[in-house]
Amino acid sequence: MVGMEADGKMGVHLDVSTPGYAGRLEVVEGPTGRRVRSASEKARIAAESLMPGAQVSAIARKHGATRWQIYDWRLRLRLGELVLPESQEPLFAPLLVEEAPLPRVTPKPPKSAPAKVEIAINGMVIRTTVEVEQLAQVIRAVRASR
Structure with a gap:
């Protein structure tokens, strides 16, 4: 092998042309790359x-x-x-809070005069006056009693 010398260990060779030569050393001046x-x-x-x-x-x-x-x-x-x-000016956008819309309220029907109701069940007759809002409750109660 030309240009290869044994370093004293069997089968291991160093790529040097002259004894004592360690290789090329380059000195770089300026910033080290570390900021x-x-x-x-x-x-x-x-x-x-x-x-x-x-x-x-x-x-x-x-x-x-x-x-x-x-x-x-x-x-x-x-x-x-x-x-x-x-x-420095702030990097974040200002917080904007929108008011939540008010829940929709279904308007109640205007109060009307009491209605006269007559209910006939199995020969029995019930006569009463009921507000319009309560009429549905009366009908449900009569159906539940059957």
């Missing part, structure tokens, strides 16, 4: 994720965060550890 966010920015992002229809994964992608960070910030926002800045 430092202020508490107000975390609160704003968490509040955005609580909006109706918002998806945590989409909010995380939009802001370069992870879903778990967003969930943590939401919890901290609920616990009061993160607070939205006072100068």
